[in-house]
Amino acid sequence: MPAEPAAAHAAEKPPLTSDYLDCAQLRFSLGCATVADKAPLKAQLLKQIEEKEMAPFYRATCEALGWEADAALLAKLEAANATELARLSDAIKTAEESEGESEICSAMLAKAEFLMRIGERAKALAALEETYAKTVGLGPKLDLLLTKLRLALFFDDKKLTADTIDAAKGLLDQGGDWERRNRLKVYEAVFHISTRSFKKAADLLLDSVATFTATELISYNTFVLYTVTTSLLSLPRADLKSKVIDAPEILQVLGEIPHLANLLNGLYECRYRTLMEALVGIVDSLYADRYMHAHTRFYWRELRVLAYNQFLESYRSVSLAGMATSFGVSADFLDKELSGFIAAERLSCKIDKVNLVVSSTRPDKQSAQFHSAIKQGDLLLNRLQKLSRVINV
Numbered sequence: 001m002p003a004e005p006a007a008a009h010a011a012e013k014p015p016l017t018s019d020y021l022d023c024a025q026l027r028f029s030l031g032c033a034t035v036a037d038k039a040p041l042k043a044q045l046l047k048q049i050e051e052k053e054m055a056p057f058y059r060a061t062c063e064a065l066g067w068e069a070d071a072a073l074l075a076k077l078e079a080a081n082a083t084e085l086a087r088l089s090d091a092i093k094t095a096e097e098s099e100g101e102s103e104i105c106s107a108m109l110a111k112a113e114f115l116m117r118i119g120e121r122a123k124a125l126a127a128l129e130e131t132y133a134k135t136v137g138l139g140p141k142l143d144l145l146l147t148k149l150r151l152a153l154f155f156d157d158k159k160l161t162a163d164t165i166d167a168a169k170g171l172l173d174q175g176g177d178w179e180r181r182n183r184l185k186v187y188e189a190v191f192h193i194s195t196r197s198f199k200k201a202a203d204l205l206l207d208s209v210a211t212f213t214a215t216e217l218i219s220y221n222t223f224v225l226y227t228v229t230t231s232l233l234s235l236p237r238a239d240l241k242s243k244v245i246d247a248p249e250i251l252q253v254l255g256e257i258p259h260l261a262n263l264l265n266g267l268y269e270c271r272y273r274t275l276m277e278a279l280v281g282i283v284d285s286l287y288a289d290r291y292m293h294a295h296t297r298f299y300w301r302e303l304r305v306l307a308y309n310q311f312l313e314s315y316r317s318v319s320l321a322g323m324a325t326s327f328g329v330s331a332d333f334l335d336k337e338l339s340g341f342i343a344a345e346r347l348s349c350k351i352d353k354v355n356l357v358v359s360s361t362r363p364d365k366q367s368a369q370f371h372s373a374i375k376q377g378d379l380l381l382n383r384l385q386k387l388s389r390v391i392n393v
Helices: 003-012 019-030 039-052 055-065 071-098 101-118 121-134 138-154 158-173 178-194 198-211 220-234 237-245 248-254 260-268 272-287 293-312 320-327 331-343 365-392
Strands: 317-319 349-352 357-360
Touching (some): 019 138, 055 101, 101 121, 101 138, 138 178, 178 198, 220 248
16 A cells, blocks of 8 residues: 555656757757758757756857857846756755655755756766765666766767666666666667667667657657668668568658658668668768767768668679669769779679679679688687697697
8 A cells, every 4th residue: 555655656757758858969950061941940949948947058059059149048047047956955955954865865866857957967967976876776776877878868978878878787687677678778779879889779779669668868750760770781681571661660650750661661672762862861860860970971881882782682793774773873973882892892793894784793602601611610720729739738
């Protein structure tokens, strides 16, 4: 019976949303050269800043984007921040004087979350660490670490993000419920995206498709965008079909994300013209995404290499013009593109400039297996020789 009030209290607590991290994304988008119409984004960001009374964040945004700060707005926000901080400090003092540890932790957490909300990085981090030190219980400690991760991701602090993920994993080794475990997977996947570890990110995202609850971090559509784009570079063709294309959770929103369905189906169904057109569109979205931005050129290149390799697997030789038509590009463009990838040893083919033919130089399967066996045998012999020397000594 005592558990019922706590459960009712938890049920009354509103679900977390991604509004906090959306502010960081809006500011990032406003700094992107590829974003054409910035007026609605600016209006949206200013609305969020005023509603959340984000004085420190507003100052930093004006400096980063070269805006002239509205002195009246800034003064209003700073006054509201000072009033709220005083109230929260008084609440902590009252809790310390007359209430228990639980009430003290709640008051300290409220102050930490407020400092996070307004963009006070250093003070918020210190308040979270102080709250964590006083918190008892695995679940509340994990919640605090997830909150700390949102702060780290908001300010793009990769070291703090990595350290906090490690700390959270350490707690989960001691126990922890599946809901927090699955949320952490999404946080870790987003971190891996920001560090270009797309294979690790894809594995974590695919594990979370059926159980996604991290709405405080990213929206479900963004989650699906990350899942599909990372999976395209990471999964074998058979797994792409079973884990992504046929996944009902992905299919229900795939059509809502511009170009994503054509990107996925274009590669799987070998509709390369459709793929290339979708890739042009999706790259603009990725470039304006704060986690994918730095890796957009890499993604653009790697998906094209994947498509060219997949196309050439079906042919001994093909005319340059025919291949160009399949991809919806000019023969001259394709010639230059393939030449660069061949020189970088990314494609196993050669171009006959006289007859304008692309010929595959990929060894047949039996030959490839033979060379692989020879290479592995050499490695085994080297290890045995080293081991024998150690034994003889």
